[in-house]
Amino acid sequence: MKLVDKFTLWFIAITFLVTPITSYFFCYTLVKKIDSTETARLSEVNATTASRLGKGLPANVPGKGGATDVQRLTTALPQQRTQVRKTDVYNGGVNGMESLLTVDSYVTINGGNYRISSYNYIPSSRQVISTILGTITWKLLLIVLCVVITARLVSQRILSSLRQTMKLIQGFNVKRKVQFPKTGTREFRELNAFLQKMTDKAVDEYAAVKEFSENASHELQTPLAILRNKLELLSETNIGEEQAALLGDMQNAIEKLTKINRSLTLLARMENNEYAVSENIKFCRVVKDVLSAYEDRIELKNLSVRSDFEKNVLLKIHPVLADMLINNLLGNAVRHNVQDGHIDISLTQRKLEIRNTGLPPEMPTHELFQRFKKSNQCSESVGLGLSIVKQICEVCGFYISYHYSDQLHTVTVQFRSQPREAVRAVPGVSLVNSE
Amino acid sequence: MKVLAVEDSKEIGSSIRGFLVREGYICELAYSFYEAREKLALFTYDCILLDIMLPDGSGLELLKFIKTEKIQSGILIISAKDALDDKIDGLDAGADDYITKPFHLPELHARLRAIYRRKKLAGNNIITFNEITLNTDTLEATVNDVLLDITRKEFDLLLYLVINKNRVLSRQSIATHLWGDYTDNLANFDFVYQHIKNLRKKISAANGADYIDTVYGLGYKFNSSKV
Known part of the structure; x- marks a missing residue:
């Protein structure tokens, strides 16, 4: 009412x-x-x-x-x-x-x-x-x-100020400060003053956290470089097997740290809209390039690949992000595959679908896109790949979904920038199963 | 090879020097913009390692100075920010290559050598070690004049090993070299192992010596003392 x-x-x-x-x-x-x-x-x-x-x-x-x-x-x-x-x-x-x-x-x-x-x-x-x-x-x-x-x-007349305030709040984004309107009504004045304080604080805190994570990841790079290089020099000195094993573990830890640092920086950058673009790139080209970069690993695992690319798939996405998106998805499809497995990649104007064989997931599939969630907690990967993928999709306005059936992992990226009618008009396009 | 490393972190600088001196290179260090400019004005170097972030100026400024002074050194940028713009700015300003922190020393070395080959050895693309010959232009490898049937990745790997001979190459560094910074290197260790295995097989099939040693717990080493 x-x-x-x-x-x-x-x-x-x-x-x-x-x-x-x-x-x-x-x-x-x-x-x-x-x-x-x-x-x-x-x-x-x-x-x-x-x-x-x-x-x-x-x-x-x-x-x-x-x-x-x-x-x-x-x-x-x-x-x-x-x-x-x-x-x-x-x-x-x-x-x-x-x-x-x-x-x-x-x-x-x-x-x-x-x-x-x-x-x-x-x-x-x-x-x-x-x-x-x-x-x-x-x-x-x-x-x-x-x-x-x-x-x-x-x-x-009287509630117009309240309505304005509500509109501002609905469109509020922690990245930007808002100015609430002046009003003659005391209650609304109090409400606006309170909201002004709250939103300003949220914006400030967000900026501070962001700045911290940016600085932290940047400042971490030099010590990481020092550690890594000194370990490399140390590994060339006259050391025994026991020390070598210790060094190896340390190098692994540094590798992981480097990767986490890099991924978090990347996520922060995307949140900062540093990868905004205005022109289209040939997405099909990127997919082909990345696939060819994986050729050796596909061969080593003896995977059979069936690819079906439509020509001239133009998408509005930063080339770095496009590369990273495909790299992460294909990397997962290869890594989580079984020996002599199968990968099926199809790219159309509407969507990219990667299907691969592999062991069934060990965790609720909707959690896969969260940061540091891995289906195998002790596995050696970092657990940021899919959250990077998700972030990239968000930045570009794509819609990603995952589902597992018939021993096949299927990741679908819908390019929502396409008009929705076009999706509906084509029969047989399975709309994404939201898990 | 004479190298100037412009790097404000003393620890990184000393690591680079330590590594390069063992290769028999002459490596000088400059910790600041002015120090680097002075050295560049007085001496000539084959290659310059250039950190972008310096306490008293930007490495990109220094790059401009190098270009206006027509200094003919090869330039490898070391960037702490791995923002794409920095890389492109650096390459546009005339750098030959870039590497982001934290880097692997053998990787730095391999890139340095690649720049040196292109710039100073007038594009000499043949690298020879005993019976092994690598042509970086045609990506062909021969052992005892027998052409090896190796893939592009195997060629890259062999080149990396030969350039960094007698060095312990960690699996991480090999994975980064083969597949870049952004792939999950830890997950790629199996592939490193398989590539090494195949490479050894192919070299010994061509009657080459088995130079590649496994260093327990760490990685691999191209051992030149084996004959």
């Missing part, structure tokens, strides 16, 4: 709750007021009549309307000198039910006891209530209508 609808509903509910209560009080006080005013007027008429009688003037007070009765009493005056009676009478005709208000005043004039009665017709409570109910209904309808309409119009 939208914020404005919530507000509207609450407002309407409150109006519906409050209106009957106020209407009841309104009716009650109105009727009371009418009664008391009329009583006071009639009492005054009685008093005037009494004083006129005392002076010997005619009983009727001129210009006061209503009617006055004067009656001489033989009995003593009652305790209550003024009595008010109110009776509902049906007058018929237009007015319907009316109330008759009578005020009796008992007075003694020139030694005689008199009862002076004045009466008048006033609107009955029922008449008052029915009139008020009608008005209230109209009023309620009008209020609801106004609330619904104005809430929508006004919320556009």
Whole structure:
């Protein structure tokens, strides 16, 4: 439910709750007021009549309307000198039910006891209530209508700042700072100030982490070079088998460290968009080149390769990344293959698919693309190859997927830069299984 | 061969010198931009190893100086940043080759020798060791004048071994030499072993001596003292 609808509903509910209560009080006080005013007027008429009688003037007070009765009493005056009676009478005709208000005043004039009665017709409570109910209904309808309409119009203005903020937050990227708009509403001002602080901090921290990893990997290169070179020099001195084995292990560790360092630098570079390109390269050419670079290793493992390349596959990808992508994928296909295995590479305008034989994966396949995940934790590879592949695909807008079936590992890279219709239009193109 | 190594890290500099001196080269070191410029102005070198990042200037500046002074040395860039742009900048500015840190000393040596062959030996492309002859132009190898039927990789490997004869070549360094920096070298050790095995087989089939020794735990060595 939208914020404005919530507000509207609450407002309407409150109006519906409050209106009957106020209407009841309104009716009650109105009727009371009418009664008391009329009583006071009639009492005054009685008093005037009494004083006129005392002076010997005619009983009727001129210009006061209503009617006055004067009656001489033989009995003593009652305790209550003024009595008010109110009776509902049906007058018929237009007015319907009316109330008759009578005020009796008992007075003694020139030694005689008199009862002076004045009466008048006033609107009955029922008449008052029915009139008020009608008005209230109209009023309620009008209020609801106004609330619904104005809430929508006004919320556009008032909530525009919130909407802007939400838009900014949705498009927020840790690589870039954002400026939240100024607003007159206090809550939004506080929200924006908070978000501003939070996003600025996120951007700063990200920049710091990035800078650190860049510096770290760069600063590591020299010590790594020193270590590697000194070990090489050491291995040429007169050493025994035991020392040679120790040196060998150290060289392996340095090799691994070098590789990790290089891969992390590469990942950071890609995250920095240092490999943005604007022109197309012949992807088919790259695939062929890399494949020929693997020829010797394919031969040594006695793998059979079936390749099916479409001509003129042009893709927007940095040549270094293209090379690295194919290198990693083909490297995996060769390395994780079995002796006398098989590799099947197909490249079309839409996708690259590499199928290879190999042992079944030992871990959930969706984890394969995470950093430092290896299907065999003690294997000698570093475990960054596929996360580099994934990063390259992200940078280039490709979609990569992996699945294992019928003892075949299949990696598919969909070049999403192609129009989607083209993919759909071709029957038999198996869309990627998301594992 | 006379080499000037411009490298601000004293440890790396001494490693390079240690390695090259054993080859019988003369190797001088310069730790800074100004030191290097002074030496270049006073002496001539066959090859210059050039670090891009120097404390008081850029190696690329030095490269410009070398070109404007028309110094005819071969230039091998040592780059700590393996950003592609640096490599291309260096090559565009007239360097002959580049190598990224951390490098293997035998690899550095092999590249240095390749530059030297191209630049100083007027493109002399024949390398001979006893009965083995390698032609780096045609990529042909002969043993006792018998042409070996070897693949491109086997040729590269043999050349690497011959250039770095009597050196212990780690499997890592061989893998890097054959397949480059970006492949997973540890995973390629099996392939190194198989290549070495095939090469030995082919040389001995041509009645060549078995020069290639296995150094336990470390790698391989082209042992020139075997006859």
